[in-house]
Amino acid sequence: MLDLIFLAFIGYVLVLGLRRPFLWVLLYVYIDILAPQRIGYSIISTLPVSLIAFAAAFGGWLALDRKDGARFTLRQGLMAALLLYCGWTTGNADFAEAAATKWDWVWKALLFAIFLPLTLTTRARIEGLALVLLLSVATIVIGTGLKTVLGGGGYENLKFFVNDNSGIYESSTLATVAIGLIPMLWWFVRHGTVFRPHWAVTGFAVALTFACLLVPIGTEARTGLLCIAALGGLMLRYTRRRFLFIAGAAVLGLTALPFLPQSYYDRMSTLAEPGGDESASTRMAVWEWTIDYAADKPFGGGFDAYRGNRFAYTMPVKEVAGNTTSVRYQEVVDEGRAYHSSVFEMLGEQGWPGLIMWLTLHLLGLWQMERIQRRWRAAEGEAERWIAPLAAALQMGAVIYLVGALFQGIAYQPVMLMLVGLQIGLHSYCKRIDSAQRLLARSTARKALIGDKVHGAVTA
């Protein structure tokens, strides 16, 4: 039954796309994020829906789209270079089979992110992509939030639609993405044109924000807490009454504390003393190993090169006997531990060139969003005043992602690459407005000059 509903929905979008092929791009975004083929279990899981949607999106753009204003930009070039480089390292990988498995989804995510900005040529398309991205993630977040409120959370206990710990259905990744999308959600409340500002939109946004904040609590993902802190810090920039904001956040945080389960405190307390937790201790050891590895292999070891690591470290183990607590140091040997950080993921897998490309891609995005904000901050007209706040929301989302990425191996997270595509689309769109306005100013000046000449000749 569920399969049929998913298929009917996909069919509905495919039909709508016959009139506007851009909708097929949005269909791929929806399928890539929500993965309905993995939620369903009969017919839909046997169909290559993702491939169908990609073929429709790309074919529709190639054959039917106007392509006015489609530009290939520097950041798309960087992603294309990264894609080629990843292809090369995959060919020379330490673990060929594992590398091929990861390459299988990474190239698709990168290729789609390179393609996406070419389709984002109008305001409605930029908003449409942002909305479908947000609502697809919201579908997962609403379920997660409700389950947390009604009880049933816990690290690796909370059930998502898909429970294979992959893609966005991994608790820390979902927490990062959910928190990162909050600024964009509030952009829709003020500047949305598909769903115009209305009390129902505001109500939905309040509930969804609450659900997003519940994701790190429900899944007990520590990284999510850091992302919330980053979001709070970033919001200070856009808040007029800063002290009131800080006081309000503190009161809200303190009010929430009694409602949190003990298991949450236990897990979060390991943030302050990373030595007491194996997951945190291994991170340090893996990061040190990666730096040594990159010294040996500066061009990287290909995807999943971490499988070759093996290290021993001492970890304190607390033992409670009656009233006394003794701490014993125990040697732990670990093998094949994942990077737990996108920076080290890039360094280990793609070496220094890959890391530099990845960092440049994201830092350039932050800088471009900053420039757009400054350029369009004073815009008053209805057609332009949405630009600066969207750039601010995308910048905040990117910073939150980077904070989360410091502690998770999510360097090629498809949702984040789509956000990169959205940033590029917005940047190109602003540049097009600027160049059109320059041309208009030049032609107006020329018209005035000729008008003066003609007028002068007539009076003479």
Place this chain on the structure above:
Amino acid sequence: MIDYFALALGHGLIAIALLRLVLREGLDADPLIGSITSEAADNRKATSVAGRNEARRAKGSDAGDPDDPRAQAANR
């Protein structure tokens, strides 16, 4: 049950959003950029010799047709 509710709400909202996008005028051609470029094109046409000649010819032919209401208005 919660899963079904979340899926229904999410899909319902996406379905409405997509329908509204399809029916929207500015999805394939941006109205803001379109208006700026058409204004610039008008300016260019008004300043180019060919454009001015064309406008003059149009005016002349309009004036020459007595049945044309625009020409009558121009003559008045």
